[in-house]
Amino acid sequence: MTAIISAVNVTKRYGEVLGLNGFSAEIGPGITALVGPNGAGKSTLFRLLIGQLRPDGGSLTVLDRPAWGSVGAHREIGYCPEGPAVYDWMTGWEFVVYLLRLDGFARAEAERRALDAVQTVGLGTAAHRRMHGYSKGMRQRVKIAQALAHGPRLLLLDEPLNGLDPVGRVELQGLFTRLAGSGHHLLVSSHVLYELERMTEQVVMITNGRVVAEGNLHRLRAALDAHPQSITLRTPDPRRLAHLLAPWPHVTSLEFSGEDVLVVRTRSPDAFYQALPELVTREHLAVRGMSSPDDDLETVFRFLAG
Amino acid sequence: MSLHPPRYSLAPPTLRPHASRVQVVFWATVRERLGAMNIVLLAFIFTVVLLQIIIPFYFATLVPGLANGPELSFFYLPFASQVWFFFVVLLTASVGAGVIANDLATRSITMYLARPITHLDYLVAKAAAVAVWITIAVVAPTLLGTTIVLALGYVPLPLALQAAGAFLGVGILTIVAFTGLAVLVSSAAPKSAYAAAAIFGLLAGAEIVAFVAWTISGEPAVLYLSVEQDVLATAQAAFHVPGGVLDPTGAAAILIALGAVTFYLAWRRLATIDAVAE
Numbered sequence: 001m002t003a004i005i006s007a008v009n010v011t012k013r014y015g016e017v018l019g020l021n022g023f024s025a026e027i028g029p030g031i032t033a034l035v036g037p038n039g040a041g042k043s044t045l046f047r048l049l050i051g052q053l054r055p056d057g058g059s060l061t062v063l064d065r066p067a068w069g070s071v072g073a074h075r076e077i078g079y080c081p082e083g084p085a086v087y088d089w090m091t092g093w094e095f096v097v098y099l100l101r102l103d104g105f106a107r108a109e110a111e112r113r114a115l116d117a118v119q120t121v122g123l124g125t126a127a128h129r130r131m132h133g134y135s136k137g138m139r140q141r142v143k144i145a146q147a148l149a150h151g152p153r154l155l156l157l158d159e160p161l162n163g164l165d166p167v168g169r170v171e172l173q174g175l176f177t178r179l180a181g182s183g184h185h186l187l188v189s190s191h192v193l194y195e196l197e198r199m200t201e202q203v204v205m206i207t208n209g210r211v212v213a214e215g216n217l218h219r220l221r222a223a224l225d226a227h228p229q230s231i232t233l234r235t236p237d238p239r240r241l242a243h244l245l246a247p248w249p250h251v252t253s254l255e256f257s258g259e260d261v262l263v264v265r266t267r268s269p270d271a272f273y274q275a276l277p278e279l280v281t282r283e284h285l286a287v288r289g290m291s292s293p294d295d296d297l298e299t300v301f302r303f304l305a306g
Numbered sequence: 307m308s309l310h311p312p313r314y315s316l317a318p319p320t321l322r323p324h325a326s327r328v329q330v331v332f333w334a335t336v337r338e339r340l341g342a343m344n345i346v347l348l349a350f351i352f353t354v355v356l357l358q359i360i361i362p363f364y365f366a367t368l369v370p371g372l373a374n375g376p377e378l379s380f381f382y383l384p385f386a387s388q389v390w391f392f393f394v395v396l397l398t399a400s401v402g403a404g405v406i407a408n409d410l411a412t413r414s415i416t417m418y419l420a421r422p423i424t425h426l427d428y429l430v431a432k433a434a435a436v437a438v439w440i441t442i443a444v445v446a447p448t449l450l451g452t453t454i455v456l457a458l459g460y461v462p463l464p465l466a467l468q469a470a471g472a473f474l475g476v477g478i479l480t481i482v483a484f485t486g487l488a489v490l491v492s493s494a495a496p497k498s499a500y501a502a503a504a505i506f507g508l509l510a511g512a513e514i515v516a517f518v519a520w521t522i523s524g525e526p527a528v529l530y531l532s533v534e535q536d537v538l539a540t541a542q543a544a545f546h547v548p549g550g551v552l553d554p555t556g557a558a559a560i561l562i563a564l565g566a567v568t569f570y571l572a573w574r575r576l577a578t579i580d581a582v583a584e
Contacts, residue, residue, distance in 0.1 A: 050416070052420070071423070071424060074420055074422045075321075077420065079417065081417060081420075082413070084414075085416065085417055086414060087338070087414065098330065098334055101322075102331065102418065103327075103422065104321030104326070104327055105321065105322070106322055
């Protein structure tokens, strides 16, 4: 795998506080999800990658160049920061033009690209209104537009879907996927975890400034084999179902949650999923719903992070 | 609706030179600061300064015994008035406070610094934008007033040129000191309102502290602490006004040093702007 981003033992301190603590990861082409709780070091990593911060230790390269001090490399990176980060007194289109001109584009070219970018993120005619009246989702789209507009190879998107409505999220997820298909590389952070699962299987999990896991999400899931998982069953008679499941050797606990919900914890979800239909059929049970809150990225992260 | 990637290619375009990118930040900042309050303050400053320059020369024409005509020291009146200085400080606080603090508060600075510009480029552009506003307040009305009294025939051309040079010299020292202080405070404050209060407090507070310390101790050297007193000392020398208690060279050096040191500290501060929790 050709590493787009390579971090070896990167450390960043804010006085006594460690922003990154020996962060090491190889991030390859396509879309990579960066997952971690607030304060894990995700935004610090982004700012190190754009050369805004200087690492206190270790080595960090982006597109084969050191992240710190490679001002020219910024042309190949598009960054969408977390937070408001826009000028309310400009229109969305003006803002993108302005930032493109900081990239060195002549006015006419900047205006053309900005128009293309605001259309790309679906801002429509709102792009020509002052951002003072923008919703959070519209601001988010402007930030994504400015990250895309100069045609970077690498997009660093810090919580890019934050504040978008469900339709907007799906639209931008699709856009990110298509951008990856057209040769861009994306590092996307989010704590809305299922959104990342829809876009990529490549994941880097970070907590307390360290990588706790990286690689293919499915392979990481395999690490859960020895970890009890929860399965929620919705049934009108949860007590009878619990009575029937209690003897199963891999079921470790049963918990009633509300009048019609039974939460089962099992050490062997595969065996559970295999055996349950047979039990339901044999005992004429009414199971109206089944879900596994553990069966998502968050659980993997929590488990791996300890 | 389905969104599609932009139509442009990944081929690198022909990019404009480095200086033009700095100019983009500069002009955007000048425009951003074009608020109603700053315009009102500027209008007030122009009115005050023009009146303080024109009126003394007008009355000088009415004095028949003024054998040698008006002197250079007549132009000193705007400096002698606390009103002008007070409003220039207000304008500096109003213009300078948000110039960096707003970018830090909204984190838009991260988008600047993700571009091919350096911390120093950014700071130079921001400082230049502040300096333009302070120049308009400090130099423009004095030069306009000098031009008017020249046009009205109140002063001869050599005297007007001498006065313009003096206004320019003192003005530059003032601009350097005020701009450096403004960008430093703006880069250090979490909100522009705090920065405005700090700029005003530092400039006005230093004047009060210096004056009280001088009154108590009788030691004139403490007046160097006051930016206003430093400006006045250089202005007294420039306009040949007798009676100054401070050495004008020392005062000028302090103003330049204040501008240079505060600018340097602002630059150092920008290099560590991310000393905040996520």
